[in-house]
């Protein structure tokens with residue numbers, strides 16, 4: 001006697017898999033400082049001392065984003081630390097300290113920053129040439145390693161005074177903090193490592209840093225946000241019922257509608273609320289929904305054949321505070337080993353584990369507009385609400 005797997009049966013098993021996927025999405029948020037999809041992902045900050053000065057040193061600081069898919073988006077990174085002694089920053093290139101602090105004891109030359117715990121940010125695009133360094137001036141935006149390794153680093157140069165002037169007397173800065181943007185990263189102590197070697201552009205000469213230290217920062221979704229930032233809803237060609245995002249996935253609606261929490265899409269004060277918060281504010285301002293998530297991923301099983309199945313993924317932005325750019329969607333699914341085709345978007349497998357794959361979906365605004373009119377398996381709707389809203393205004 002044969003055993004027949006009916007299409008309904010196999011669909012059922014797929015839906016089970018999808019539900020597991022939802023559970024995974026929720027549990028992902030409570031794992032601390034460890035991302036199963038990118039276990040070695042980290043941001044490494046490297047300080048290379050390139051020369052000693054009369055009262056300190058000149059260093060090039062480079063932030064490398066070694067995370068596979070988590071990029072740093074506008075308004076960009078900010079890096080803080082606490083000096084070990086009474087160091088000051090005489091000058092900076094390709095970055096700036098956000099506050100000068102009290103430099104009143106300096107006569108003549110006034111330092112760029114005298115704070116014990118300075119915070120440095122990137123300069124904006126269009127910075128004059130003489131204030132730039134390599135890899136600077138992108139407003140603190142850094143790509144992820146998988147998306148664009150060429151743009152996965154950011155650097156600035158600083159001249160430090162009242163510091164040690166040899167590799168025995170210099171003291172390493174302490175207590176590094178990285179906001180990228182908003183909380184989420186924890187940085188380890190700075191560690192002296194082998195001096196970096198630099199190759200000249202014609203590859204005929206190698207120079208090396210006088211001294212190098214590294215700081216490694218790792219991301220924890222739990223630190224960044226106690227609740228998930230997305231939810232998944234499901235449907236299939238086979239049944240009209242949509243399984244919505246679970247209620248209160250990212251928070252519950254507060255009863256008092258005026259006291260924030262969320263905004264009704266047709267609220268008269270929406271324009272003023274949104275403009276008062278400024279663009280790309282890290283705090284989400286979500287549209288009122290039962291799930292209260294800034295992002296919803298809808299997974300629709302379009303076809304379910306014996307040989308293959310096809311899914312349409314729709315991503316909706318419910319966050320009035322954010323235009324998501326260069327985003328990517330990470331999906332874990334047992335069948336993605338055999339993913340044969342994605343439409344409209346690039347995709348790439350996350351290599352560490354063969355069973356873990358990802359859809360790599362870079363796209364921006366104009367691309368989105370184009371996507372709305374085309375018919376494809378994977379549609380990108382990130383930002384549609386914000387866009388409609390601004391078109392309406």
Ligand SMILES: *[C@@H]1O[C@H](CO)[C@@H](O)[C@H](O)[C@H]1NC(C)=O
Pocket residue numbers: 040041042043044066216
């Ligand atoms: C940081 O990431 C890089 C690149 O993936 C890896 O080589 C390095 O070991 C990681 N560092 C730590 C401390 O995990």
Ligand SMILES: *[C@@H]1O[C@H](CO)[C@@H](O)[C@H](O)[C@H]1NC(C)=O
Pocket residue numbers: 167168192211
């Ligand atoms: C400091 O420099 C000396 C000689 O230049 C070298 O032998 C030593 O390893 C260096 N120490 C550190 C911590 O880099």
Ligand SMILES: *[C@@H]1O[C@H](CO)[C@@H](O)[C@H](O)[C@H]1NC(C)=O
Pocket residue numbers: 082175177
């Ligand atoms: C390290 O930085 C954090 C945040 O800026 C601060 O709360 C903490 O007190 C600092 N710790 C030390 C030892 O400076």
Ligand SMILES: *[C@@H]1O[C@H](CO)[C@@H](O)[C@H](O)[C@H]1NC(C)=O
Pocket residue numbers: 044045046064193194213214
């Ligand atoms: C220090 O960081 C640089 C750049 O990320 C990396 O190439 C080097 O391997 C790191 N060194 C150690 C010992 O982690």
Ligand SMILES: *[C@@H]1O[C@H](CO)[C@@H](O)[C@H](O)[C@H]1NC(C)=O
Pocket residue numbers: 238239240241
């Ligand atoms: C669709 O799904 C709902 C909920 O699971 C179920 O009650 C209904 O009978 C299904 N309809 C069909 C046509 O299978």
Ligand SMILES: *[C@@H]1O[C@H](CO)[C@@H](O)[C@H](O)[C@H]1NC(C)=O
Pocket residue numbers: 255
């Ligand atoms: C808010 O609370 C009032 C009374 O406490 C109740 O009548 C109303 O239904 C609640 N509204 C919502 C949306 O829960």
Ligand SMILES: *[C@@H]1O[C@H](CO)[C@@H](O)[C@H](O)[C@H]1NC(C)=O
Pocket residue numbers: 278279280320321322323365386390
């Ligand atoms: C989103 O992008 C649109 C179009 O580029 C722009 O007009 C709007 O100000 C942006 N909104 C935010 C919150 O950055």
Ligand SMILES: *[C@@H]1O[C@H](CO)[C@@H](O)[C@H](O)[C@H]1NC(C)=O
Pocket residue numbers: 334335337338
């Ligand atoms: C991928 O497809 C091959 C043959 O088409 C099959 O043998 C294999 O089990 C599939 N792998 C997964 C993970 O589904």
